[in-house]
Amino acid sequence: MMRGAGSESGSVAAEIGSSRGSGNDQLFDDVGRNSGTQDTVSGRDLFARVRARLRAAVGEDVFNSWFVRLELEEMVDGLAHLSVPTRFLCSWIQSNYAEKILSCFQAETDAVERLHFTVRVNGQARPRLQPPAEPAAEPAAPPPQPRPVIDGASLAIPAAPRGDALSGSALDPKMTFETFVTGAPNEMALGVAKQIAHAAANNTVSFNPVYIHSTVGLGKSHLLNAIAWAAGAADEKRHIVYLTADHFMYHFITAVQRQSALAFKEWLRRVDLLLIDDMQFLQGKSATEFGHTLGTLLTGAKQVVVAGDAPPRDLEMLDERVRSRLSGGLVVPIAPFDVELRRDIVTRRCEQAMGRFAGLHFPPAVIDYIAQVVVSHGRDLDGAVNRLVAANQLTREPITVPLAERTLADLVRAREIRRVRIEDILRIVSRHYKVPRNDLLSSRRSRDVVRPRQIAMYLAKALTSRSLPEIGRRFGGRDHTTVLHSVRKVEQMIKDDGDLAQEIELLKRMLEE
Incomplete structure (x- = not known):
């Protein structure tokens, strides 16, 4: 079966600083090794001073953007265990500010030599990874092959290209070519996507690289998911990797910190079809690594499809050579939806809703009203239909144009009051x-x-x-x-x-x- 990556709720973990052995874990085993509540209080006091130093070092705006939700979980044997609420935030801080945070700790105490970062799951951080037990003496054996860590699950690097189809970000099973609603603004992008999927399924390369761009909510992610499903359906063992930009950054940063960067690069460069979404969010060393990977895959005639919210020339965080490579391929825009396409999308969503709820009915006048007044993007059209379904199910009021006017007033008003600055x-x-x-x-x-x-x-x-x-x-x-x-x-x-x-x-x- 095809499969995606591990769950988003997995914990990101990495250590920054000098190496040192671990002893018994104790919460807030802090400077001076006081006991009980005093340890907790002293650890929090220390972290408050560290936060004050960090705020002064990076400035108020940067601190409020990145460090407000940074928390100290424990201090154990020279290691400070810190947590944040999201993977992206964890990767960004580790990549850009770990050394500065460590220096702030060391300015307050000599007892902190390393940092350890995790992501809080349901408001709680996972406990710090336990050190491996000393193995019993065994005859010498050849070292194992390196295994990059992808979303918390080890992904073996095969001796030859095989297996592990669709490793990367999780795919949405609802985003297929069959569920994609087409019209004049997106028919070229759909045609290109289907040709890419057909070529990949037959081990050939179509246009390369392909860059799809549009503003938010016009179907870029849907097309990339659809390509992955269609190309992978013919052969489960084909190497197809779909990654959002923030996951690409996370994978690369984690591999570097776990000293498995070479294995990660080898895994990535063995793919048959690479799909990168939300390209505009790629930055730093990860953007440089993407440039190297892109060059390698194109040289090896491997298909690459990228999606972003701006043309390649406007991706200022990318190196000029990478922008040039993307521009030199097939650049496919998706235009804002016209009223006909919006009506088709609303009609499809209404049909799906009526199939789920007995007695539900959307009059044609309501469909026309939604298509005329909700003009931002496809997700707002989905949201408009969902709101009307909820209003009908909660109040048992028939779906009419007056009900739509009341229920969707903020979507319409948001468009009317918007002003260019x-x-x-x-x-x-x-x-x-x-x-x-x-x-x-x-x-x-x-x-x-x-x-x-x-x-x-x-x-x-x-x-x-x-x-x-x-x-x-x-x-x-x-x-x-x-x-x-x-x-x-x-x-x-x-x-x-x-x-x-x-x-x-x-x-x-x-x-x-």
Whole structure:
């Protein structure tokens, strides 16, 4: 049978610092080895001082982003056991701040030599991993093959490529080609995905690499899951790996800390089909490792499919060579859903709901209403149907347009009251033209800065209710006549240059989504 990775509730664990033997575990076996409650109190006092040092070292914003939920569980024989609530947070802190945290501990006490991180499950951290017992004397044997740790479960590196299909992040059995609703905005992406799955099932490579991108909730993850299921159904032993970016980061960081990085890389590079989701979240050394893996797989003619929320050129956390490789493959956008596709999706969800609940009925007028007013993305369409089902089941009120208006009011209102901010314009224009935000606000007059600045001012006038003097102040204290000149200049360029007109329309859509 095909299978995914281990459960998300598994614990991440790694130690940072110098090696030292372990004795008997005692909660908060702290400096001075006091007893009972005093140990607990002294451990907490010490950690409070460590947190204060860390806050001062990294700044208030960084501390509040990453360390507010960091807790001390125990201190045992020179090891401080720390816990956080999520895998991603654990991996990020281990990768970027472990040495700084250790230095803060050592500034307060000489008794802490190592750090150990775990993820709290249901509010509680797993106890620290026990050291292995001393083995009885045995004749010397060859060392075992290395085994990388993937989501808490050992995954054997086979002597030859075989077995272990679909190792990686868990796949959703509901996300198949049969359940994917298609329309004009996504039909090209669906066609490419089916061709990739067919080629992989026949041990061939189609377009390579393939990069699918869209804003949130338009079906990228659904397509990657569907490819994995369809390609793996023909042969359970085929090596198909689906990983979200945060899991890729976690796997790589954990392998490095467990000194099994080479085994992890070998396992990953033996795959026949690699699917990476949420590419925009990949960063740091994991992004570099992905670049190496991508190059190796492409050289070996292995299929790679990647999904992200922006085109490859906008993935600033990736090396230029990786962005170039992704851009050099097949880049497939998924456009925002039109009303026809939204209606088809709502119809499918309503049919599924009516199959589960006897007597449930969605009139065509209600389906049309949802498709017209819920315009953000597919998940909101699913949520709209679920809300109406819940309202009907709880109140026994028939599903009507008035009920939909009351039940879905916040989804509609969220779209109506959304306003484009000048800060959003600066961010999008800066990223699109690769011009630092500070340069857009500066007095620099070089062409590569002036034109994006003028376009940003034009968008501010077109998409916000700000006056010309207000826009001028937000763009580095410029006079309102400068803003007016920029607006008129861009309006003329739009008339004369069709490509620029399309480019500005793209920027507008990015800002209004």
